[in-house]
Amino acid sequence: MTAKTTRFTLHEDWTVVILGSLVIFSALFFYVVPVPVYKWSNPSELTSNVLNSANLVVLLIQLVFVMVVGSIGALITGKEVKNFLLGFPAVYLLTVLALIIAGNAFIKSINLEAVIFSLVVGLIIGNLFKLPQWFRDTLSTELFVKIGLVLLGTTVIFSDILKAGSLGLIQALVVVLSVWYFAFWLCKKLKVDDELTMMISSAVSICGVSAAIATSGAIKGDPKKLSYVISMVLITAIPMMIFMPYIAAYFHFPQQVTGAWLGGSIDTTGAVVASGTLVGEEALKISTIVKFSQNVLLGIAAFAISIYWSYNKTAKGAEAVEKPTLKVIWERFPKFVLAFIGASLLFSFFLSPAAAGSVKDSLKNLQNAWFTLAFTSIGLETNFKDLFKNENKKPLYAFLIAQLFNVFVTLIIAWFLFGNAAAI
Template sequence: MGILLWIAMAATRAPNYKRFPIGFVCVFMIALVSKMLASNVVLKKGSVGDSIWAIILGCFIRNVMSFVTKSSILAPWLKVAQQTELYIAISLVLLCIDISVLRPLAPRALFVSWIDTPTLFIVVAYFGWKVLKIDTQTAIIMSGATFICGSSAAIALGASMGVPHKTEMPIAIISIFTIPSIIALPYVAKRMALSATVSGAWFGGCVDSTGAVIAAASIYGDHDAINTSAIVKMMQNVLIGPLSVIMAWAWSRYELQAAYKREEELLKRNENLDDAVVQEQALDDTAGEDSNTPSVKHPRNIHAPSKPKEKAYILLWKRFPKFVIGFIITAVLFNTTISDDAETRTRVNDFCFYVSEWFSTLSFVSIGMGLQLSDIKQNIRSLGKLVTLYIVAQMVDIIVTCVLAWTAFTYL
């Protein structure tokens, strides 16, 4: 796994790629310890998954190193292995969508996962921007992560808008605050006397990440709930690709329009300045003629040539989430080349999911390494706003998804 990543880093000539093996060993060992802690029988009862441990340990390593070296900059040999976007992209590509498994429940799963998700995503992002005064990009990332698929959606949306550095805090908040949902929702479902399929669809639609969904369904303790929750979450995961592409296109257009508007304002300001200079020159000339004194010539403002802008389609391609292509290719290959034998397909799918979860854990370690506690203290107000937005979004998601799951798996 590390060798293949090193080859990829060398092929793209990433900065300090020759030091990647050293840094990757460190990141991998943190991920390994995180998985060991998450699988501990005693600790597992608290529903603290490997993602939480990975963020905590990654953050701990980062801040200890900063304290020892008296520098907030991560060491180059470790920075090159902090490839959050690469790890999560590989994790998403390996989420093989098995059409034969999805087909029986697809219509109802679509109803639960696709009806409310895009609408609430837009509404809550607008709420965060307009009401809570969170910057637009961070509000979009937090909303997408809450309603779609946690860290995967956050990183995909951050990349599509060209702001991957704004994903770290939303992901950390979501990873921590998901724990109460994992523990509470199964017991709430039983108290409400919801059927196993309705409960599974509910978990799949409103719990953030795939691993957390399976954990919640496992606490509920019914095989049908586990299967239904996994299928609904898979259907919801499919939304990551289209929404990322749409966001890349929309944000690229927004940035281009903003750039053109800024240039027009600058040109207008310069033209007004030129007119003022001409008028002043005329007054000086008149005064010079009257007093027979030479007038002072004011140089005319010379416009610097504007930097040529990228075409919209070029900017879109740069922002386009490339994992979507890999995701589609993997799904096509899995459904066309793997035999129809159920056992074989299950083994291949389970193996891909196992490797996918490893890369996901590596991404959480990288996220933890990006969290500088001193920066968090300085931005405590922004942290409070993000937590508020997440709580509002999660409560809305829980209520709406419960209604949709009950409707879909009771009447459809």
């Protein structure tokens, strides 16, 4: 009975800080979780590379580690630990299935990410079968998402941006501010609800899936709406990834400009890398820098959004004489953002390159695992029909128009900032 009342409380936010810190410090001082192999190109490689006994042991180790962390989270947040232990292995197996599908060489060549497969697998099972309520209660979507976000902070290294120069950060700031405001204004004009407005604006302007997740966490958004926004991000990234490099080649854009354009307008990091590779080495480097610059702004954006949301929602829900207070803002502020920033600062300034490098792959793998587990859970608890109801047409129109605006604005800014660099 208490699980539902504590799901989005301050108590769970502090739980995420504890669990995210536990995973990071465990890797640094106690045990580095091995990284499973998911890469394969044909059935024989699937058997020899992925389904061999050694890799299955690694997957089992990861299952035990993640399940222990999740069980601690269930215990602290008041959920039934026994039910979590019974239900979680099924979610994990579905997630591994999605990761194995995404590890196929052909799937990688077209840059489909594991999250879209985990989402689809979850949607199919969740809509074809009636899942018991006790199982649904074990999904812990918010907990999985926020732990993944804390681990994401370990990959956001500020020194890399400083080494690469300031142009990428300048572009990121201009693009994020202009595109976010345009998307926000457009959603309001189309009468899109407040939660979708915030998620769409952040997803289009900052860094796609991660920004949508961070925003949903900051405003305590509906997982079904988050699922819808993520679907739009992943689906639109595919044609952008394929066609934008050819458009740049047709108009003879310099590689620096093309890279900045790709990095600033394509929403998923994987799609940015794939499209930059199609253009050339210089375009790949610049596109990665620009996308990374946008990722750096994720924590700052989540902080600003949470403050705006706290004031806005408190003002709407309170009586006319009442004013939003700092206490209310602190109570509503997502504490995982502090853990995200703390992880970034730790890996940027306090760890040696050797220490950070020794755990980087493991933490990146666990980050991906938590995110993919979250999307499997979102799919399992989402009614597929909800994604295509008539009221969802306006958010789709808003997203597509904002994305088109993003493409043109980013190209102008990229040319202004990187056109001179290309001529040098």
